[in-house]
Amino acid sequence: MTRTKEIRGFLTKNMVVILLLLMMLFMTVMNRNFLTLSNLTNIFIEMSTYGTITMAMTIAIICGEFDLSAGATYALCSVFFLKNLDTMGIFPAILVTVLIGAAVGFVNGFLVARLDIPAFVATLGSMTYVRGIALFYTDGQPVSNANQAIYQWGNGSFLGIPNLVLTFLLFVAITECFLRFTKSGREIYAVGGSRKIAELAGINAKKSKLLIFVILGIAAGIAGVMISCRMASGSAALLGLNTSMSAISAVVVGGTSLSGGSGSAVRSLIGLLVISVLFNALTLLGIGAYYQQLIRGLVVIIIVAIDVYMSLNKKD
Amino acid sequence: MESYALEMIDIVKNFPGVKALDNVTLKVKKGEVHAIIGENGAGKSTLMKVLNGVYQADSGSIRIEGQEVKIGNINTAKSLGISFVFQEINLVPTLSVVENFYLGELLKNKFHMIDWHTMTRNVKEALEKINFTLDPKRRVLELTVAEKQMIEIARAVSRNAKIIVMDEPTSSLSENEVEKLFAIIRTLREQGITIIYISHKLDEIFEICDAATVIRDGKTIETRRVKDYTEDLMIEQMVGRSVTMEFPQRTSKPGEVIFSAADICRKNKIYHVDLELRRGEVLGLAGLVGAGRTELCETIIGAEKMEAGEIRIFGKKTKISNTRQAKHNSIGMVTEERKETGLALDFSVKQNIVITNLPKVAWKGIWLNAGKEDRAAGEYIEELNIKTPGMNQKTMFLSGGNQQKVVIAKWLFSDVDILILDEPTRGIDVGAKFEIYQLINKLAEQGKAILMISSEMNEIIGMSDRIIVMHNGHKKGELEKDMISAENVMRLAVDTEEE
Numbered sequence: 001m002t003r004t005k006e007i008r009g010f011l012t013k014n015m016v017v018i019l020l021l022l023m024m025l026f027m028t029v030m031n032r033n034f035l036t037l038s039n040l041t042n043i044f045i046e047m048s049t050y051g052t053i054t055m056a057m058t059i060a061i062i063c064g065e066f067d068l069s070a071g072a073t074y075a076l077c078s079v080f081f082l083k084n085l086d087t088m089g090i091f092p093a094i095l096v097t098v099l100i101g102a103a104v105g106f107v108n109g110f111l112v113a114r115l116d117i118p119a120f121v122a123t124l125g126s127m128t129y130v131r132g133i134a135l136f137y138t139d140g141q142p143v144s145n146a147n148q149a150i151y152q153w154g155n156g157s158f159l160g161i162p163n164l165v166l167t168f169l170l171f172v173a174i175t176e177c178f179l180r181f182t183k184s185g186r187e188i189y190a191v192g193g194s195r196k197i198a199e200l201a202g203i204n205a206k207k208s209k210l211l212i213f214v215i216l217g218i219a220a221g222i223a224g225v226m227i228s229c230r231m232a233s234g235s236a237a238l239l240g241l242n243t244s245m246s247a248i249s250a251v252v253v254g255g256t257s258l259s260g261g262s263g264s265a266v267r268s269l270i271g272l273l274v275i276s277v278l279f280n281a282l283t284l285l286g287i288g289a290y291y292q293q294l295i296r297g298l299v300v301i302i303i304v305a306i307d308v309y310m311s312l313n314k315k316d
Numbered sequence: 317m318e319s320y321a322l323e324m325i326d327i328v329k330n331f332p333g334v335k336a337l338d339n340v341t342l343k344v345k346k347g348e349v350h351a352i353i354g355e356n357g358a359g360k361s362t363l364m365k366v367l368n369g370v371y372q373a374d375s376g377s378i379r380i381e382g383q384e385v386k387i388g389n390i391n392t393a394k395s396l397g398i399s400f401v402f403q404e405i406n407l408v409p410t411l412s413v414v415e416n417f418y419l420g421e422l423l424k425n426k427f428h429m430i431d432w433h434t435m436t437r438n439v440k441e442a443l444e445k446i447n448f449t450l451d452p453k454r455r456v457l458e459l460t461v462a463e464k465q466m467i468e469i470a471r472a473v474s475r476n477a478k479i480i481v482m483d484e485p486t487s488s489l490s491e492n493e494v495e496k497l498f499a500i501i502r503t504l505r506e507q508g509i510t511i512i513y514i515s516h517k518l519d520e521i522f523e524i525c526d527a528a529t530v531i532r533d534g535k536t537i538e539t540r541r542v543k544d545y546t547e548d549l550m551i552e553q554m555v556g557r558s559v560t561m562e563f564p565q566r567t568s569k570p571g572e573v574i575f576s577a578a579d580i581c582r583k584n585k586i587y588h589v590d591l592e593l594r595r596g597e598v599l600g601l602a603g604l605v606g607a608g609r610t611e612l613c614e615t616i617i618g619a620e621k622m623e624a625g626e627i628r629i630f631g632k633k634t635k636i637s638n639t640r641q642a643k644h645n646s647i648g649m650v651t652e653e654r655k656e657t658g659l660a661l662d663f664s665v666k667q668n669i670v671i672t673n674l675p676k677v678a679w680k681g682i683w684l685n686a687g688k689e690d691r692a693a694g695e696y697i698e699e700l701n702i703k704t705p706g707m708n709q710k711t712m713f714l715s716g717g718n719q720q721k722v723v724i725a726k727w728l729f730s731d732v733d734i735l736i737l738d739e740p741t742r743g744i745d746v747g748a749k750f751e752i753y754q755l756i757n758k759l760a761e762q763g764k765a766i767l768m769i770s771s772e773m774n775e776i777i778g779m780s781d782r783i784i785v786m787h788n789g790h791k792k793g794e795l796e797k798d799m800i801s802a803e804n805v806m807r808l809a810v811d812t813e814e815e
Binding site: 181182183186189193196197198200203261262 | 617639640644648651656657659660662663671673674675678681682683684686726
């Protein structure tokens with residue numbers, strides 16, 4: 001009896017991991033191109049930019065908030081970096097780009113933390129105006145830059161691992177450490193779990209909320225630099241249209257509840273992998289783009305529904 | 317033989333560990349206004365919940381006009397002609413009076429559209445029946461509490477209620493509004509409607525009620541005609557008790573004043589309250605439910621806006637405008653709702669304990685030191701005898717008593733000097749209660765100043781060095797150690813004099 005209970009508990013806890021492994025096993029049998037180094041590398045490269053944003057989104061969701069404007073900030077930072085790279089020099093341009101991201105995040109944080117505007121409304125607004133700025137700044141035209149140094153970095157690798165993937169994994173590690181080992185990280189869990197309890201315990205909830213939006217902005221800035229280095233071009237109109245939503249769904253698929261108070265970077269990494277592997281699998285199986293969109297949406301809903309259902313059962 | 321509108325005979329209701337109702341018998345004559353009185357937790361609410369079907373009695377019977385009935389849920393109660401007017405109003409604020417009257421059963425005309433005309437007319441008539449005028453098209457959120465009550469009463473009458481139960485109906489009414497309510501009650505009585513009137517206010521009972529039943533510790537003490545009662549007799553019957561509980565002795569003596577509040581006011585809730593709190597003492601804050609004790613403490617810790625008043629901590633004038641500042645000024649509060657505002661249920665025992673003082677377990681104020689966290693948590697788990705499989709167990713899986721110990725551990729760890737405990741032993745079994753009392757003593761002996769709200773007479777008398785009694789948002793009186801007795805507390809708590 002306890003044996004079956006244990007197994008059920010294990011399944012519930014690791015449902016997403018098991019799903020990921022099953023999916024990979026299925027694909028390995030179905031398609032011999034799946035389990036190749038180049039394909040797996042590809043999955044990770046595709047994931048690295050929006051994955052970076054997903055890590056910051058994880059922090060925000062743990063704190064009980066989320067950000068719809070991350071994709072627009074990502075686009076703004078990308079075009080800004082490409083346009084100013086030559087005049088500023090690489091490192092100053094990176095710095096200023098990240099600061100712009102942080103500034104957008106700060107405004108979001110101010111709206112949510114200080115003015116108590118719901119994150120949905122505040123970031124819905126900034127999603128629109130930030131993309132407006134980016135379009136205005138580039139006149140709606142694609143931007144490109146022939147700088148070889150950044151292109152080589154963006155497409156190069158270190159010890160066989162692509163630089164972008166390394167940057168992303170570094171970000172995962174930093175996020176995990178921040179959440180797990182720092183005072184600010186613990187406070188974010190507390191505020192997300194119950195703002196009232198956190199404040200009674202002397203925690204500055206407003207500061208935590210401000211902080212998470214600034215982190216999101218910085219992550220979007222870094223992701224903007226990363227994608228620019230890889231593509232050497234960018235578009236204010238097209239880049240990052242689905243990024244915020246993809247990031248939120250990866251976090252949720254990873255098992256972090258939107259109500260806040262729990263979650264981790266590693267869980268979100270698994271969520272990202274599930275979504276990316278699924279996407280990759282659908283492409284390898286030759287399923288059309290429209291069907292892919294349909295299937296991805298359904299899969300997110302199904303995974304979360306199963307998760308909710310199982311955790312409800314667990315409480316009984 | 318007299319005819320009874322309602323008879324509840326030998327009602328027994330057990331909850332795990334508590335006999336909430338122990339052979340309670342209530343007989344209410346037709347067309348009378350019948351008061352039920354008793355101190356907090358005497359069993360009044362439980363009895364009413366048996367009557368409206370929220371709880372099922374373990375044994376006993378209910379008769380309506382002589383007919384034995386089974387009440388399985390609130391709808392059965394309604395169909396038997398019993399209506400309830402509770403303290404919390406059950407109306408949808410954003411809808412109009414008419415819509416609320418017909419909520420879930422809107423009338424339709426022959427075109428299958430909503431029949432506003434008939435409904436509005438009916439509501440007007442229903443309001444007239446209780447001599448009350450109000451535009452039925454107004455939205456409920458624009459109405460005063462008194463007006464909302466009138467609507468509930470009118471709705472009950474229009475549904476042919478034979479018995480109307482009013483639970484503390486005057487608790488948030490002004491004097492003028494109380495007069496109006498009484499006029500309506502008299503009208504209802506003339507129409508032959510029976511009213512069960514639950515109140516703590518003895519003067520109202522003497523004014524409006526025909527009979528009264530005193531309940532104490534889940535038992536019926538006596539039913540008399542109100543004219544045969546005196547105020548003293550009522551108080552005596554309410555508090556007179558057989559069971560006495562042992563309370564652990566405390567060695568600390570009250571020291572210097574470290575907290576003082578002067579002339580604290582909060583809009584419509586708290587009026588000009590003064591209090592002083594000394595090191596090493598337990599100051600009891602007594603009063604009946606709704607007297608404003610929790611509201612006072614919320615104001616002190618900055619959870620609610622203080623309109624006027626001054627707070628001094630260690631003699632220094634201090635402004636506290638939110639709960640975070642309370643903590644920084646050395647005030648902690650163990651709230652009444654342990655599961656909502658006391659513990660993060662998703663957090664482990666360890667995480668809950670250290671949350672109040674993260675800098676203490678952090679290296680350079682940034683990096684959490686897992687070793688220090690474990691040591692701190694381990695220490696308190698042992699010291700407070702918290703029964704948990706491990707410090708990483710989520711607190712949602714602990715028993716009520718152990719959860720409360722975690723909450724107290726949290727504040728022990730926080731280094732605050734002033735601790736407010738709101739109903740610290742609510743929902744905790746007797747054994748764990750004793751341990752909580754010992755912990756409270758330990759806190760006092762460490763030199764903390766403790767302000768304890770409690771609705772249990774035994775507890776507040778047994779634990780306090782001094783007691784402040786609240787009534788209707790006012791400080792009604794203060795009892796020094798040698799003046800503390802159940803009668804004195806109750807006399808102040810139900811005080812009938814004008815404020």
